[in-house]
Amino acid sequence: MDDLLRGLGPRALGVLVRRGDDFAAAEDAVQEALVEAYRRWPDAGVPADPLGWVITVAHRRYLDGWRSDVARHRREDAALAEPPPGPTENADDTLQLLFLCCHPALSSASAVALTLRAVGGLTTGEIADAFLVPETTMAQRISRAKKTIAGVRVDRPGELDRVLTVLYLIYNAGHSGSVDLATEAIRLARDLADVVPDSEAGGLLALMLLHHARRDARTDDAGRLVTLDRQDRSRWHRSEIAEGVAILQAALAQDRLGPYQAQAAIAALHDDCPVAEQTDWSQILQWYDELARLRPGDPVVALNRAVAVGAVDGPRAGLAAAADLDSALGGRHRLAAVRAYLHEHAGETELAAQLYEQASAAATNVQERDHLAAQAARLRHVSG
Structure with a gap:
């Protein structure tokens, strides 16, 4: 149930924002709807269209707020059994929400926090724990971010470079709290790459997978850091390496080389070696030359x-x-x-x-x- 509701939240918020609802108020309304679903569904069962149910409830909360009139509540309860038929979302809603959360008017820290809250579906407490700050501090940061983008239209293309930067910042935050942000960043990058046919979106996803594949070998049993040349490579996740290489090859085939693709190529060359002594440093240096050209x-x-x-x-x-x-x-x-x-x-x-x-x-x-x-x-x- 928790996983289902966490996934529905960002999708419902994307719909409301696309329809023109204020971001901050819509986000609050979605949270209220999720609480209502959490209360109702264990006994009444999950509706045939759970997303439609959440959108319907959230939109009514947005329009009317919490009702104090008991009779009005009864009429609403009867209406909430199933949402009215009709389209509730399109494939770009969550993507537009992601671009909005990564708006250039936001600082990097604010964009990361808002993305994890609105698109990732994490609680403010989980985000605060991941970044080792008090929950009140994180709540204030997210609140300020919402105010900054209040009134921003989402019907225009966003800045992909900014989104990629924010996702990579989330990935590099790693696993410092109760939530594995590296895994969350990969999930978001995978969703982005599925709907954005851009070689750099694929390059970033490949880079994350190729690095993440080494996670179990980065520390020893005592928790001490193990450098790349000394890692037990039998502990690397070969399926993730294979997936990362395949995604990288597809991105490179588009012939629009970018920095994330170059970094992924370097990671792939490291991952390809069964022992450190076989690392092809000449090719790695060539890729660093390309990366230096791309990021002078x-x-x-x-x-x-x-x-x-x-x-x-x-x-x-x-x-x-x-x-x-x-x-x-x-x-x-x-x-x-x-x-x-x-x-x-x-x-x-x-x-x-x-x-x-x-x-x-x-x-x-x-x-x-x-x-x-x-x-x-x-x-x-x-x-x-």
């Missing part, structure tokens, strides 16, 4: 490319490729971590240990911090 001046791309340069042309070349990133990434733990890795492979263990310690001190993620500290301790032990 992106320091994160340049940093990741430096690792590939180091694998192909040696650690000194990798260090040279990362030499000009201080102004953009100075103080970031990943820059120090990459330089530590390259200096270690160049045989400079003392400098590498210092850089690992610097990276650990700057890291905000506990697992990364502990991993980097362990790397520094390992090198201190070797050099000592």
Whole structure:
């Protein structure tokens, strides 16, 4: 029952918003309708058209609010047995809702929260838990987001790049609370790719699947981070890798290369190797060159490319490729971590240990911090 109602909420809200109902009031009305369904359906049974039932109830709540007149309630109760016949939604309603929740007037944090609430069907408490903030803080963020997009029309094409960015932010939030946001992001990206024939929509879905396939190998039994080169690849989910590769190939066949496709191609090359030593770093570097062309001046791309340069042309070349990133990434733990890795492979263990310690001190993620500290301790032990 819970899964059914969670899926009906975003679809019903999409219909009401398309019809011209105010977003905030419509969202409240849908929640009231879902509460009513949760109360009625276990005893009365699920209606033949559950979505139509929710839309009908929600629209009446939107128009009239909660009735205090008992007689009026009785008449409504009789009318709610089945909704009137006729179309209740079209295939684009939820998609339009997704674009609305990712409106460029919203900050990234607000767009992520509103998307999870309105399209993902998560409760405010679940979203707050996932991002480790008080529920009142998240409720205020969602309320402000609703006010920001009040009156925005949904009959115009949205900005796909913005939607893709928001979905990738949701994916990268991972599983820090009671809800697995990575899985939720994949679900939303799959829905988007099903109705938007865009190569980058497919590229993002492929990228998520190819990364998500490694989830069980990212930590050891003690919860410690395991780097890609040391992961037990027998624990990777091969079915997800196969699906991701197939989606990527279909996207690349459209011959409209974008950044998500390039990143997915890099992930696919890693996933294709049964052991780390067989990684085709030359091809990976070629894809990083493409990604740098698609995202010129992106320091994160340049940093990741430096690792590939180091694998192909040696650690000194990798260090040279990362030499000009201080102004953009100075103080970031990943820059120090990459330089530590390259200096270690160049045989400079003392400098590498210092850089690992610097990276650990700057890291905000506990697992990364502990991993980097362990790397520094390992090198201190070797050099000592």
